[in-house]
Amino acid sequence: MKVGCIGLGDIARKAYLPVLGALPGIELHLQTRNPETLARTADGFHIPPDRRHTTLDSLLGQSLDAAFVHAATVAHPEIVTRLLEAGVPTYVDKPLAYELADSERLVELAERRGRSLAVGFNRRHAPGYAQCADHPRELILMQKNRAGLPEDPRTMILDDFIHVVDTLRFLVPGPVDDITVRARTEGGLLHHVVLQLSGDGFTALGVMNRLSGSAEEILEVSGQDSKRQVVNLAEVIDHKGQPTVRRRGDWVPVARQRGIEQAVLVFLDAVRAGRVLSARDALATHELCERVVRTVRERSGAA
Structure with a gap:
């Protein structure tokens, strides 16, 4: 081939x-x-x-x-x-x-x-995130943060926040009937953005802070009195009573860990x-990102 x-x-x-x-x-x-x-x-x-x-x-x-x-x-x-x-x-x-x-x-x-x-x-294929699809998902929270990287809204959302948007779409357990966007811009640069997707029995929150002080990616899904947390795609922590931690094996390649x-x-x-x-489903993620971009620009007064 x-x-x-x-x-x-x-x-x-x-x-x-x-x-x-x-x-x-x-x-x-x-x-x-x-x-x-x-x-x-x-x-x-x-x-x-x-x-x-x-x-x-x-x-x-x-x-x-x-x-x-x-x-x-x-x-x-x-x-x-x-x-x-x-x-x-x-x-x-x-x-x-x-x-x-x-x-x-x-x-x-x-x-x-x-x-x-x-x-x-690729996050749809990452083992830690794929395992979250089998967990109760009444509340989904994903944070993908950076340090010192405020950026043009369209560039930041389409190049980076799109991973958060697509992961939420992948994990929501039903149709989304409400979409809310919050953001902070200064001097035309996007500092942070929050996307909320809601439906029957679930809420999903996606957060990106480009002035958070550290680079991190954390996904949490919870429901039925239990929570699964994935830290930097490498560590899976199940919370039900005492937390149980599973870490990436020493010999697992990063490309496999990240899907x-x-x-x-x-x-x-x-x-x-x-x-x-x-690519129709991928296009739906792009459409939602476009909605986020337009909302951010409207609220910041940008053209």
């Missing part, structure tokens, strides 16, 4: 290439416009010269069976469009695009072409089997 990887930044080098490079039966091709980055990365993963590409045209000339897109978000619409038009099943790191209209267009293009389009919401390995395998297994994966 010929698989292309487009964009060789941190997420590709640290998370995806170690997985792809270890899979049997994969002929891996790399593409980036920066020759130095291409040579350094390809050397590190023992990719031969004929599988190194500085242009998308060169990569598309290899008759790819699948592609992974880890380029900058602003480049996603053009790259994904060209891949889908060439008939290549495509996995793209979240988000599909900064603008909802572009995301909608890409999903519709994939459907017209009958090709898979998968979005990298990236599982997401890659699901996508490639579908490609091998000829099954088309739809």
